[in-house]
Amino acid sequence: MNRILILLLSMLSLASCKTTPSKDYILLTGTISNTTSEKFRLSGQGLRMPIALAEDGSFTCDTIYSGTGRYTFTDGRNTAYLYFETGGTYNLTATINKFKTTAKITGTNPDASNYLLTEYEHNNNLRGVYAEYNSLNETDFSDKQQTIFEANTKYLESFTGLPKEFAEVERKELYYSHYLALIKYESLHRRYTNQPDFKVSDNFMKQFESVDFLDEQAFKRRGSYDDLVKEYFVRKADELAEQEGIDKYLAKLKIFEAIPDDYIKNSLLNSAAKYDIAYTDNIDTYYNTFIAASTSEANNTSFTEKYTALKKLSKGEPSPVFTDYVNNAGGTNSLIDFKGKYVYIDVWATWCGPCLAEVPALKKIEKQYHNKNIEFVSISIDTQDKREAWSKMIADKALGGVQLLADKDWSTDFIVAYKINSIPRFILIDPDGNIVSWNAPRPSNDELITLFNELGI
Incomplete structure (x- = not known):
């Protein structure tokens, strides 16, 4: 009898020492109010998880196993930087039109996330106008x-x-x-x-x-x-x-x-x-x-x-070509249309500040070389849906020369062939269609006139 009693007591003692095992995953829920975006994404610690929002803006990210660390919650326009700990349960709320100032995390030890959500705004307020x-x-x-x-x-x-x-x-x-x-x-x-x-x-x-x-x-x-x-x-x-x-x-x-x-x-x-x-x-x-x-x-x-x-873009090599680019003045143009003349190409976009800064110098040079054996061609890499804005800027700034719109913005064959990954870029092609300079001086650089003089333009 005593042995049975001792055995029962031992079993009860072992049972009392057991604890509920902690979660080995993270749970995130939340609500993004007034949003028109249906999809967000949670990434970090090797994770890339698509998040679908319900009609009321609510969502649930269950069983995130990627572990403690930093995460990014974004729809591409609005972004929240967060910090989660394994085993934690969190809730994110925000109003879409004031995302940065309203985003807030509650739940398991939320201080790290709430610091990340507010540090940028705090610093900006201290700094003032940049x-x-x-x-x-x-x-x-x-x-x-x-x-x-x-x-x-x-x-x-x-x-x-x-x-x-x-x-x-x-x-x-x-x-x-x-x-x-x-x-x-x-x-x-x-x-x-x-x-x-x-x-x-x-x-x-x-x-x-x-x-x-x-x-x-x-x-x-x-x-x-x-x-x-x-x-x-x-x-x-x-x-x-x-x-x-x-x-x-x-x-x-x-x-x-x-x-x-x-x-x-x-x-x-x-x-x-x-x-x-x-x-x-x-x-x-x-x-x-x-x-x-x-x-x-x-x-x-x-x-x-x-x-x-x-x-392949060295001096004297045949230039890559463009074909049937929309001309703001009407119709289309191809590079071959300018054969017999030097062609100075300005690759730009309406949103590019450094490009627009070159406009006054470019206008001055165009006027100086009017009726010379050179054509000034500006190729915009604005997207096709910005065509109206492109045309309006040409009129507003009275841009001269031949104004063309590339067919596929950054992915345009001519742009890709010239390895252009930043603008403005200026290219000079000779009357035979061969490259003089795939990275010609800017209009604001005195070296451009020196180059023109050397070529006898």
Whole structure:
């Protein structure tokens, strides 16, 4: 009898020690009010989950197994950055027309998400109007940015329920974003005050002496750090180009090559080469310099393919052609219509600020070379549904030359063939339809007139 009693007591004791197992998944529900969008997407930690909203804007994301970390909830226009923990249950609410200011998370330890949802607006309110902020003189800018940094740090600390690791990462992000704002000040001050020769003092640059620009783990986390590192080394490249009078794009490769961390070096080399080879003075020298600097076989293979394709755009090679592009004046035009004349092509779009900045200089050159053996052709890559806006801008700005609309915007065969991934781009073709320059000087650059004179136009 005693043995039976002891056995029963032991079983009861074991049962009392058992606990309900914790969930190994995340549950997210919510409601997006007044939305016309039926589909959102949740991504992060390797997850890409489509979310269908009910008629009342409600949704449920059940059994998210991708684990603790950062997530993005978006419909492509409205975005919420969130942080979930395994086992947590969360509820997201927002009003679509005021998404950024109304998005809020409740549920299991929501502080991390609510910090992410509000930090951007908090920083913007501290900074004020971006142009005015960057137009401050050096001393006032430094003082204000330090005040912003301290206020942002206090704001982070006001969320007392933040996971330790999350708080540490965000504290570093504030530190790096602070220095990113500082290092971008010189170029942004030039832009907003129209002072192209403005330079910060040596004392201003001393602030960066304590920053580690070779933290590979921070670089891989992205955020502000990789932008800060890029800005820092590009600045060094600009200084080298000015000191030695060399091509600024080659100067980047030389500076990046000297970076002792292979991951950071190869990342910067690859990101720069994707675009810079389209603007450098000599693509052969650029290619050879890149291959000598890079230690990534994958990058070298990819870049060699691009270089080989670009060689087809060398001076004297037959130009890619365009056919039957809509002419704003009526009808259509093809490149062959201009055979017998030089053709200076301006690739632009109505939404492109730098493109529009070239308009006054382009008008001046068109007038100067009127009745000469050259045709000025502007090709817009606006989408077809923007045709009316394109036509209106041509009229409003009294744009001259031949105004054409590409047939498939960025995917237009002519644009793809010329490897155009940023605008404005200017191309010069000779009377026989061969390439003079696939990256000709801009109208605002005096080198264009020099080139025209050399060609006897």
